Amino acid sequence: MRNKPAAAASEKYAFAxxxxxxxxxxxDKGEPSGNDPRDGAVRRAALRTARALELPPDVIxxxxxxxxxxxxxxxxxxxxxxxxxxxxSIRLSxxxxxxxxxxxxxxxxxxxxxxxxxxxxxxxxAFN
Numbered sequence: 001m002r003n004k005p006a007a008a009a010s011e012k013y014a015f016a017x018x019x020x021x022x023x024x025x026x027x028d029k030g031e032p033s034g035n036d037p038r039d040g041a042v043r044r045a046a047l048r049t050a051r052a053l054e055l056p057p058d059v060i061x062x063x064x065x066x067x068x069x070x071x072x073x074x075x076x077x078x079x080x081x082x083x084x085x086x087x088x089s090i091r092l093s094x095x096x097x098x099x100x101x102x103x104x105x106x107x108x109x110x111x112x113x114x115x116x117x118x119x120x121x122x123x124x125x126a127f128n
C-alpha cells in the first residue's frame with residue numbers, strides 16, 4: 001500500500017518530462033514550469049500591460065536589454081552568466097542570445113543575478 005502513492009507521484013510527472021525537484025528549481029528562478037496552461041495567458045497579459053504603459057515589450061517579457069553610455073559603459077539587463085572574461089573581450093549569456101563586448105581595459109564592474117555592467121573602452125558589440 002505504501003508503494004502505490006510513490007508510483008502515483010512518479011506517474012504524475014512522467015507526462016511532463018520533469019521531476020518535482022526540477023520543477024521547483026524552475027519556479028525558484030521565476031521560469032515557467034512548462035506544463036502550466038496559464039503561462040501563455042500570463043505572457044499575453046504582460047505584453048498588454050507593456051503596450052498600455054507604452055513600454056517596450058522586452059522590458060516586461062524578461063528579454064535582454066543593453067544600455068550603452070557612449071563607448072565607456074554598457075549595462076546588460078537579462079544577463080544569465082559570464083562565458084568569457086579578459087581585458088579585451090567579455091562574452092555574456094543572455095538566455096538564448098549571447099553578447100560579446102570587445103575593446104581595451106574591459107572589466108565587469110558589477111555582476112548581479114540578472115544584470116552586468118561592463119566598463120572600459122568598448123570597440124564593438126556582437127550578438128550570436
